[in-house]
Amino acid sequence: MRKASLFVISAPSGCGKTTLMEIVCARIPRLKFSVSSTTRPPRPGEIHGVHYFFLTEEEFFRKVEKGEFLEWARVHDHYYGTDGTIVKKWLDEGYDVMLDIDVQGARQVKCLVPDAVTIFILPPSWEELERRLTERRTEPPDAIARRLTTARSEVAEAFWFDYLVVNDDVNRAASTIMAVIESARSRTIKSYGLIYNLMGRNP
Template sequence: MSYDSASASRAEGGRRSGRAQRLTVLSGPSGVGKSTVVRELRAEHPEVWLSVSATTRAPRPGETDGVEYHFTDDAGFDAMIAAGELLEWAQFAGNRYGTPRAPVEERLRGGRPVLLEIDLQGARQVRETMPEALQVFLAPPSWEELVRRLTGRGTEPPEVVQRRLDTARVELAAEKEFDVTLVNTSVDEVRERLLALIGVRGDAAPGAPA
């Protein structure tokens, strides 16, 4: 990834700080806008490092190992699990995805803020493997709005839509497990509050743990 000189300077400043950072986990139901918030946040603050997952899925055209994902086979993924090299992992659509532990810990020790954008299952695993992490839940403004987002494309059969809605209900019910909830009424507002929680800018948002 290429940065402009100002962004590179900010990133380098974060690495030189020498102050250990706390991992931030962002989770929430499908369709709530996690990827959009993370994309906007990193466009403004590339010094916030987004973990690159390992996967057994084959690379798609244009994907590069170590950029979109760390690509491996089933044997390699099994070896990472056995060696305790993953903070969390899950299976989806016949493939496995996981967060390598070493790159996360290395950047945290170096003073660089690290963000994980993962599902509920992954967030629960990180709570076990790295309990000091700050767990942030991104919630929709309302259930009706989430339904609109999940069904808005109109390209999926009814049974698939229903599975997505059932999963979203389970994910929303887990909100109380998280340290902080941010309601996604505005991407700009959520981005700024998340940056404050991470510690990149300003003070922690109201309600954030010390």
């Protein structure tokens, strides 16, 4: 049986990561998207349990104390975390799992799961990134300036990711991510069961 894979997607705010992941998850079977937990308030249109699990700081740190997070970090004055119990359950059931987390969290996951596939989404330019953040109209100018500053430090970390994808065209970028996922699914180390079956042997 093929071993399930863990995919970690990181990107600066405004790179279109959420849209890309929605496209990819809709097109690839047996791929689960892990919804992160956060202490930040929901933006207009965001739904609890769909976009994020919105928690109070007390609720968040209760989960930290119980060791329920695969990773967690403070980002832009709020906390974010990935529920490790859900991720493990899906992987054990044979589903590949995709995480949407920041660079800090990606490092934590890579240390815990060395064979996790890491993908970093880049904007086509700084000017385009600033335009996207401004047109969202969800934050004041000073918050946008902080996000741009954070974006530069995040891009500086992109060199250690397994793959870099420039989101200059959403369909092309989504196709690239899907190609990475299909390639990982075909890796020899992940498909040893198929080889043994073809040879008429049990692993």
